[in-house]
Amino acid sequence: MLSSHFIDAIHRAGGIPVVLPPYENDAGDQLERIDGLIISGGSDIDPSHYGGEQHPEVYEVDRVRDAGEIALVRLAAERGLPTLGICRGAQMINVALGGSLIEHLPDAVDNSIQHRADPPGAVLHAVHIDAGSRLAEIVGNEVIAPASWHHQAIRTLAPGLVITARAPDGVIEAVELPSHPWLIAVQWHPEMTAVHDPVQQLLFNSLVQGAQLTLEKRRAG
Numbered sequence: 001m002l003s004s005h006f007i008d009a010i011h012r013a014g015g016i017p018v019v020l021p022p023y024e025n026d027a028g029d030q031l032e033r034i035d036g037l038i039i040s041g042g043s044d045i046d047p048s049h050y051g052g053e054q055h056p057e058v059y060e061v062d063r064v065r066d067a068g069e070i071a072l073v074r075l076a077a078e079r080g081l082p083t084l085g086i087c088r089g090a091q092m093i094n095v096a097l098g099g100s101l102i103e104h105l106p107d108a109v110d111n112s113i114q115h116r117a118d119p120p121g122a123v124l125h126a127v128h129i130d131a132g133s134r135l136a137e138i139v140g141n142e143v144i145a146p147a148s149w150h151h152q153a154i155r156t157l158a159p160g161l162v163i164t165a166r167a168p169d170g171v172i173e174a175v176e177l178p179s180h181p182w183l184i185a186v187q188w189h190p191e192m193t194a195v196h197d198p199v200q201q202l203l204f205n206s207l208v209q210g211a212q213l214t215l216e217k218r219r220a221g
């Protein structure tokens, strides 16, 4: 199951969206047939993948999906395939590349910023983007107000990743991999507001531009 918001955002950017089943053994072949990758939002990653605690607030762990996405992320990083991580996808990129997560944000940060509505839903909060990052180049603004719907976040950063945005409470809201042609991960949900917030649509447009370059390179052999 995948929200049509992700699919519509790629379509608006001029890409052809394809949904991948999460089978670990297929990951290498799947990546040969696509030009860019989104690791989407969803439920929590099994904390055993990052040496974390089986916290009571961790929900709907799916081991098949975890394994499939870990394989996709590692191969996409190795092959230089343009990759956008969104929410769980940002956490997955960090975990797959060797980082860890905060299992439940209210245990780790003050309650000055709401990152998930109660009952669970999306809320808007400010995100401060580091000038000089690729994210800043794409988004063009230093402060944005995207949709947030998460109760976990990055704790320790995977080797090679750099932090490019934070919420006012210090929570890591975006990372990127400078050694890679296009690998950006955001803790918020650009797909939820992209239809009416052009700033959020820019992330998908840039991913599809990166994918177009991949396609051209492949055609040139």
Ligand code: MN
Pocket: 114, 115, 125, 148, 149, 150, 167, 171, 173, 187, 188
């Ligand atoms: Mn947030």
